[in-house]
Amino acid sequence: MKGILPALLLAACTAPAALAGSAAPLLAALEADASRQVGAPVSGSPSRGDTFFHTRRAEWSCSSCHTADPRQTGRHVITGKNIRPMAPAVNPDRFVDRAKTDKWFRRNCQDVLGRPCSLQEQADVVAYLASL
């Protein structure tokens, strides 16, 4: 039993994908793609994702629509339509479909940052949301 805790801690530091629950396969795929893009091993960082998610850019941050606590229901900043929570712990439909994830990163990164997000940034955000 005593050996399990250090092993878990090690896993937490080195492989967020392993702890990401229902989002784990998609996070692992994002990390693999990011690693290929960068040419070095990449893993999503929940703390970097946390900062990224809450940082306001020109006009908006991710939290403008998804709320500061992504376990809560969000609200579209223009239309007011409800947006179901982003954290897989409360909404297991999130981050199980790569095409859907790619589509929304493509749109929302353009809206918030005015540019596409790197695969590293995407892995960070998914690692953060999956850690909640």
Place this chain on the structure above:
Amino acid sequence: MNTRLRMITDAIVWALSSVFLLVLLATSAEAAAPLDGASAWREECSSCHIAFPPRLLPAASWQALLGGLDKHFGVDASTDPAHGAAISQYLAAHAGPATKSPAASPPLRITTQGWFVHEHDELAPSVWARPAVRSRANCSACHAGAERGQFDEDSVRIPK
């Protein structure tokens, strides 16, 4: 007895092969079938607002809107080409009647058209500003059946 056993195993093998073949056929058909326009429209157009019924704008308006989805009222709502084509076909087939606007500048907002303004002319500006309403595009604030394309006057409930 042996013959009977043989018949039963044959039947099971036959049934399993049929199911396997059917599943194979169904999955390959699904992969090859073009996207269903109604489903693509509902899926893509109801993410940020209700899927506004095609009849609420003329075909030229839908065409203009689809041509600028990367900057759709200030938001990137772009689709992949397959969804874009399916939605375009669906909207063209079910669009409302053409307006008197010049072809080069069709109305881009449902809410600026004459009939919309007329239908809502009894509402004070303060009603539109209520937190539960907020936007003229928020049809379902007052029309509970808006997501199903129902806007009849009798079922209107204006939130306080």
